[in-house]
Each structure stands twice: as C-alpha cells, then as structure tokens.
Amino acid sequence: NAGVTQTPKFQVLKTGQSMTLQCAQDMNHNSMYWYRQDPGMGLRLIYYSASEGTTDKGEVPNGYNVSRLNKREFSLRLESAAPSQTSVYFCASIVHLGGELFFGEGSRLTVL
C-alpha cells in the first residue's frame, strides 16, 4: 500500500546546483501532478501530466522541467536552483478526473 512515493524527503542545495525530485505511484493512475506549497500561498501547480507521454505547464512552471518516464513515474527537475525555489514539493496522482487526488508525503527543499 505505498500509494505515492516521493524522494528525497529533504534536500539542501546551493544556488545554481541542479537536482531531480522523483515521484512514483503504484495505483495505475493516469494523471500526475507536481505542486509547491509556500506559507500563505497554499498549493500552486507547477506541471502536470494528464496521461503517459504528455506534460503541461501549470501556474508556476518557470525554473522547472518534468519528465513522465512511464505511467508510474513523474520527475521534477531544477536545472539551476534559486533561493525562491525553497519550498515543500508535493507529487499527486489521480485515476480519473473527479476522483480522489492522492498526495505523497512531500519533499522539503532548501536552496541557500
């Protein structure tokens, strides 16, 4: 019963470094999402993938890239990290629209 698994859970980067957040779901869900959560701003959508092989920008895509590697996995990459990307990142998935959105436990990223 793993659900949505994110790695790493914590990461500290220096400005300009790159890193990839990994997300995998074992529920055979079609759609996957990456959100960031910042104090006072709720969750904001970075990118989403409606189905395997497709990705689309959300509200705050600048500075990020994504890859839908297969139906299970959806990764988020920061090519050149900036302090403004310090946040908690959540991956989520859904089997079909109107169903329940399942979230991972989050990845806390700090960029110094």
Next chain:
Amino acid sequence: GDSVTQMEGPVTLSEEAFLTINCTYTATGYPSLFWYVQYPGEGLQLLLKATKADDKGSNKGFEATYRKETTSFHLEKGSVQVSDSAVYFCALLTGNQFYFGTGTSLTVIP
C-alpha cells in the same frame, strides 16, 4: 480565472466547539468541489467532496454543501476534537486542473 478563496486562519477552538471554515469559488462551467486536510508532516488527504449543486459531502463528522447560488462550499463540524487540529484546504476541479485555497490552520485545545 478559476480560483478558490477561503477564510484565513489560524483558527483556535476549544474541544466540542462548532467549526465553520468559509470557502467561496470562482469558476466557469460546473466544477467539482473538495475539502482536503493536511496533518503535520504529511501530505494532503481527501476529507470530502461534492460534484454538483446542492450535493452535500460528509466524512468524520465534517460536512459541506455545494451552493451554486452563493458559489460557496463552507466546511462545518458540530463538535471538534483535539485530533481535528490540522490545515484544511478547499479546492475545485475544473477541466483537468485542481485549484487550491491558501489553507486554514485549525488548532483545537482541550
């Protein structure tokens, strides 16, 4: 554009008090509405949902009614417990995107 506005917190209540967290939305078409809850150190979990006007979602003593005439989906619970302390998010689904409110932090004291 589509959006959700919910009351700002934090909210502090005594155990067994009545809870209301207001949520209003702006959307084209006919969105589905949700309340999610986030406990400390965890991801969000679905609390309840409603998919059409006048639907009432309910779970764990919480209720919310989809009011199209007032574009609202207020969360209520008659008697809160310490274990209800969490952050509550109102959300809407339109097209293939979810839109979340900023969250309302609730602390229930014994």
